[in-house]
Amino acid sequence: MVTKEALATFLAAEFPQSKATVEALGKDSATVRHRVGVDELRPGGTVSGPVMMAVADVALYSAILGRIGIVPMAVTTSLSINFLRKPSADADILGVCKLLKVGRTLAVGEVVIYSEGSDEPVAHAVGTYAIPPKRKS
Amino acid sequence: MVTKEALATFLAAEFPQSKATVEALGKDSATVRHRVGVDELRPGGTVSGPVMMAVADVALYSAILGRIGIVPMAVTTSLSINFLRKPSADADILGVCKLLKVGRTLAVGEVVIYSEGSDEPVAHAVGTYAIPPKRKS
Amino acid sequence: MVTKEALATFLAAEFPQSKATVEALGKDSATVRHRVGVDELRPGGTVSGPVMMAVADVALYSAILGRIGIVPMAVTTSLSINFLRKPSADADILGVCKLLKVGRTLAVGEVVIYSEGSDEPVAHAVGTYAIPPKRKS
Amino acid sequence: MVTKEALATFLAAEFPQSKATVEALGKDSATVRHRVGVDELRPGGTVSGPVMMAVADVALYSAILGRIGIVPMAVTTSLSINFLRKPSADADILGVCKLLKVGRTLAVGEVVIYSEGSDEPVAHAVGTYAIPPKRKS
Numbered sequence: 001m002v003t004k005e006a007l008a009t010f011l012a013a014e015f016p017q018s019k020a021t022v023e024a025l026g027k028d029s030a031t032v033r034h035r036v037g038v039d040e041l042r043p044g045g046t047v048s049g050p051v052m053m054a055v056a057d058v059a060l061y062s063a064i065l066g067r068i069g070i071v072p073m074a075v076t077t078s079l080s081i082n083f084l085r086k087p088s089a090d091a092d093i094l095g096v097c098k099l100l101k102v103g104r105t106l107a108v109g110e111v112v113i114y115s116e117g118s119d120e121p122v123a124h125a126v127g128t129y130a131i132p133p134k135r136k137s
Numbered sequence: 138m139v140t141k142e143a144l145a146t147f148l149a150a151e152f153p154q155s156k157a158t159v160e161a162l163g164k165d166s167a168t169v170r171h172r173v174g175v176d177e178l179r180p181g182g183t184v185s186g187p188v189m190m191a192v193a194d195v196a197l198y199s200a201i202l203g204r205i206g207i208v209p210m211a212v213t214t215s216l217s218i219n220f221l222r223k224p225s226a227d228a229d230i231l232g233v234c235k236l237l238k239v240g241r242t243l244a245v246g247e248v249v250i251y252s253e254g255s256d257e258p259v260a261h262a263v264g265t266y267a268i269p270p271k272r273k274s
Numbered sequence: 275m276v277t278k279e280a281l282a283t284f285l286a287a288e289f290p291q292s293k294a295t296v297e298a299l300g301k302d303s304a305t306v307r308h309r310v311g312v313d314e315l316r317p318g319g320t321v322s323g324p325v326m327m328a329v330a331d332v333a334l335y336s337a338i339l340g341r342i343g344i345v346p347m348a349v350t351t352s353l354s355i356n357f358l359r360k361p362s363a364d365a366d367i368l369g370v371c372k373l374l375k376v377g378r379t380l381a382v383g384e385v386v387i388y389s390e391g392s393d394e395p396v397a398h399a400v401g402t403y404a405i406p407p408k409r410k411s
Numbered sequence: 412m413v414t415k416e417a418l419a420t421f422l423a424a425e426f427p428q429s430k431a432t433v434e435a436l437g438k439d440s441a442t443v444r445h446r447v448g449v450d451e452l453r454p455g456g457t458v459s460g461p462v463m464m465a466v467a468d469v470a471l472y473s474a475i476l477g478r479i480g481i482v483p484m485a486v487t488t489s490l491s492i493n494f495l496r497k498p499s500a501d502a503d504i505l506g507v508c509k510l511l512k513v514g515r516t517l518a519v520g521e522v523v524i525y526s527e528g529s530d531e532p533v534a535h536a537v538g539t540y541a542i543p544p545k546r547k548s
Contacts, residue, residue: 015185017176039154048154049194049213054187076186077380078402080217080354080491082519082537084512100535101495105379106351106404108493110521110535124511124521126493126537128352128402130380214517215539217354217491219382219400221375237398238358242516243488243541245356247384247398261374261384263356263400265489265539267517291450291459313428322428323487324465331460350460354491 002066010070011058020058020095028099030063033116036092045089047115047122052093053081056111056125059095064107064129067099073132074107081125088115093122105131139203147207148195157195160231165239167200170253171230182226184252184259189230190218193248193262196232201244201266204236210269211244218262225252230259242268276340284344285332294332294369302373304337307390310366319363321389321396326367327355330385330399333369338381338403341373347406348381355399362389367396379405413477421481422469431469434505439513441474444527445504456500458526458533463504464492467522467536470506475518475540478510484543488517492536499526504533516542 004025011018024031032055034040040051057076064074087093094116099109106128113123141162148155161168169192171177177188194213201211224230231253236246243265250260278299285292298305306329308314314325331350338348361367368390373383380402387397415436422429435442443466445451451462468487475485498504505527510520517539524534 014180016179017185018187043151043153048152049216050187050191053190053216057186072181076220078217078219078352079186079190080215080537082215082511082539083213084519100493100532108495108535121511124519124537126491126535128493215489217400219374219402221382237356237395245358245398258374261382261400263354263398265356288454289459290454316427317425318483322426323468323490324461327464327490328461346455350494352491352493353460353464354489356489357487 002070006070007062007065010065011062014072015058018054018058020055022062025062025066028063028067030059030066030097032059032062032095034093036089041089047087047089047093049083052113052123053079055093055095055113056081056127059097059111060109060127060129063097063099063109064102067102068131071132074129077128077130079125079127081123083123085120085122087122088118091115091117107131139207143207144199144202148199151209152195155191155195157192159199162199162203165200165204165236167196167203167234169196169199169232173226173229178226184224184226184230186220189250189260190216192230192232192250193218193264196234196248197246197264197266200234200236200246201239204239205268208269211266214265214267216262216264218260220260222257222259224259225255228252228254244268276344280344281336281339284339285336288346289332292328292332294329296336299336299340302337302341304333304340304371306333306336306369308367310363315363321361321363321367323357326357326387326397327353329367329369329387330355330401333371333385334383334401334403337371337373337383338376341376342405345406348403351402351404353399353401355397357397359394359396361396362392365389365391379407381405413481417481418473418476421476422473425483426469429465429469431466433473436473436477439474439478439510441470441477441508443470443473443506447500447503452500458498458500458504460494463524463534464490466504466506466524467492467538470508470522471520471538471540474508474510474520475513478513479542482543485540488539488541490536490538492534494534496531496533498533499529502526502528516544518542
């Protein structure tokens with residue numbers, strides 16, 4: 001199956017702006033980390049919403065590619081996120097994705113997002129991806 | 138009411154990383170623009186999903202603050218986005234927000250997202266914001 | 275194209291429990307009505323949430339079938355609804371669907387839900403449908 | 412805390428049309444059952460989408476009231492559901508809710524929906540509820 005290293009190489013090429021990195025990859029799951037520095041913070045000391053959305057997106061993408069193999073054309077079709085608690089300014093953001101369904105044309109997963117070191121999620125997201133049809137060779 | 142200039146000053150302080158700017162502000166609406174350059178693009182020439190989510194977030198925030206006044210503590214509680222079409226690599230992203238409800242504690246709005254110059258939306262988002270209770274003075 | 279009558283016949287067979295009826299059918303839109311009686315009400319005199327979700331579902335389904343033709347196998351893949359205001363106990367519920375995208379395999383639409391006689395929406399929904407691949411004959 | 416019996420009595424009064432019953436009630440969770448009979452089925456032998464949405468709604472409501480006590484004025488503010496697999500026509504629908512956050516004014520929970528006897532969810536929902544401010548006595 002897809003290794004963490006192969007996925008990291010692919011993501012670096014595909015999402016050159018993303019600061020999220022893959023921490024772990026399971027059969028139906030993936031964990032990604034987003035370092036939190038001054039670029040991620042808002043006044044008052046909290047991580048901006050778009051950073052958490054980006055983490056959710058990369059976590060879902062990683063879990064799906066880990067499962068179906070590296071398919072460059074898989075695209076996010078929807079993402080729905082609830083913000084639950086104020087993230088810490090002093091901790092990295094972790095996104096833990098669990099796939100709910102991987103069908104022939106659609107994959108669905110949920111992502112629980114944490115400030116590292118806390119058990120209480122800061123956000124919860126659900127996303128869907130369209131999987132391109134297999135090409136005949 | 139809130140002027141475009143006052144809102145721009147506030148957003149620049151509140152979201153220092155954001156590249157989105159307010160184009161127009163109405164009673165129940167706001168339009169924001171996100172310049173598209175190399176930082177926004179993915180291989181294959183399309184705008185990344187997190188850019189569109191950030192545009193939706195800022196457009197909603199702008200429309201709400203334009204309506205209720207500049208309230209720094211309003212926070213996004215949820216955002217739901219559907220990606221509809223591939224955005225153009227050569228056009229700025231515009232987000233047009235229309236408020237659906239502004240209650241005492243919760244505001245809801247929708248954002249239609251376009252590549253400038255096209256009538257067909259590239260994404261559609263709905264977001265909710267919690268409005269902090271008025272402080273007694 | 276699909277007539278209101280053909281669609282009504284199809285819906286009656288496909289959703290025998292549904293009380294929603296098609297009021298209007300456009301190129302990219304549909305309006306459905308759900309009569310409000312004692313079965314739809316909750317104590318305090320308001321229409322129950324599941325009634326509004328059912329209206330959103332039927333309005334989307336009607337708009338999509340009105341556009342692509344009567345395809346029994348189209349299935350809802352997601353529905354997201356925000357409840358905005360308390361519906362009236364004395365008015366029917368109307369759902370007005372506008373399609374946002376009709377692709378080859380996925381359709382997306384939004385539905386604004388009203389108590390008849392009021393301009394302020396009681397709910398707003400966005401749904402996605404999977405369209406089955408065309409069979410070769 | 413709230414017993415299953417007290418909650419059942421409340422739900423029967425508050426949602427007289429609902430066929431869902433509470434199976435279990437935990438500190439942060441609730442399980443509800445919806446009997447599946449001819450009223451829940453669509454041609455082809457599957458449970459209709461609105462039935463699953465109603466199950467999600469009641470499961471969330473039960474979990475929240477189980478946690479905060481029976482507060483008649485708590486209202487659903489949003490519900491987002493992804494349909495994952497075709498439910499069985501021969502099995503009851505179970506909804507298992509886990510609360511993600513119970514704040515002062517907002518509660519968020521997720522519901523995994525199953526056909527009884529299967530481990531693979533047929534749907535996954537996330538909902539938010541507005542909790543009315545405490546009245547001073």
